[in-house]
Amino acid sequence: MITKHEAKQAQERTAALFRQAGIVLSEAEKLCIEIAEFGLNELNVQGLELVTYVNTDRYCAKELALFPRQTCPEHLHPPVGGDPGKMETFRCRYGQVFLYVEGEPAAKPQAVIPPGSEQYYTVFHEIVLQPGEQYTIAPGTKHWFQAGDTGAVVSEFSSTSRDEFDIFTDPRIVRIPVITEE
Amino acid sequence: MITKHEAKQAQERTAALFRQAGIVLSEAEKLCIEIAEFGLNELNVQGLELVTYVNTDRYCAKELALFPRQTCPEHLHPPVGGDPGKMETFRCRYGQVFLYVEGEPAAKPQAVIPPGSEQYYTVFHEIVLQPGEQYTIAPGTKHWFQAGDTGAVVSEFSSTSRDEFDIFTDPRIVRIPVITEE
Secondary structure: OEEHHHHHHHHHHHHHHHHHOOOOOOHHHHHOOEEEOOOOOOOOOEOEEEEEEEEOOOOEEEEEEEOOOOEEEEEEOOOEOOEOOOOEEEEEEEEEEEEEEOOOOOOOOOOOOOOOOHHHOOOOEEEEEOOOOEEEEOOOOOEEEEEEEEEEEEEEEEOOOOHHHOEEOOOOOOOOOOEEOO | OEEHHHHHHHHHHHHHHHHHOOOOOOHHHHHOOEEEOOOOOOOOOEOEEEEEEEEOOOOEEEEEEEOOOOEEEEEEOOOEOOEOOOOEEEEEEEEEEEEEEOOOOOOOOOOOOOOOOHHHOOOOEEEEEOOOOEEEEOOOOOEEEEEEEEEEEEEEEEOOOOHHHOEEOOOOOOOOOOEEOO
């Protein structure tokens, strides 16, 4: 869980990262930056910051921010009803992203697996994204990603987003954000 | 029609505009910037420059560039087969955009209608987009847009794009790009 004060600080840090990446947000958007700490209580290690620009029943677009070496934990997007599962394209706008998906594992992955959570990281096919580079993840594919040493900003283009159905490898994870008072 | 030399020049001008807006493109993308002059032979008045990042059967994302006061002519996206027509969200990243859709017309529109093409502009409900502002256009809605005096860069998030089915108000328009030799 994260306190309101911590969430506010993380929002300000995220706004600064977006600014550095040349991404302009409205004042209303800055106030609504989502802080996902996944119930793990170590935001700077495992977490993700984001703004959802639009999420209709046909498509979705988000701007993601990762602090230096921050990791979005391994998960997949399952089929939901008639939907074959979320398909998403990650486009790096700033910094560097180490993205891992199912497939031939890297001999020496460049990301640092979050200490104490090693058992919940199981896919190691490595894609390194620099600004201007992108990768599309097929529905139902396990994936996780980590920013390089300067943090990262990533545009996510996708089919409809239904975060509440995401399946995380780490059973401790709670996707729905929880903010405590104070 | 546009010559290869003119197309190359427009690509370079577009790449500079993207750079100014803080948008990073890969070298391959810079070489593939699409120059849409709509068969009207007045690119700087009626035209559009774009990079398609991704276009799957589920979603599409493009980066659009408009030179100062350049206009993307009025058109709509009709239903195609089982698809109810393209839905799109325009997010201004740089500059200023005057967007017009069906609805209560502006008393004094801020865009300048392309001279000689007045009859092909019929909707005047005005939305002004500054960086960080966005607007979603429902399928089947006539719309057109013009950049302000500094040009504009717009991220387009949408359902699947099928440009060849677009219906333009101006019957002279040919959407498929034509480049002549030399």
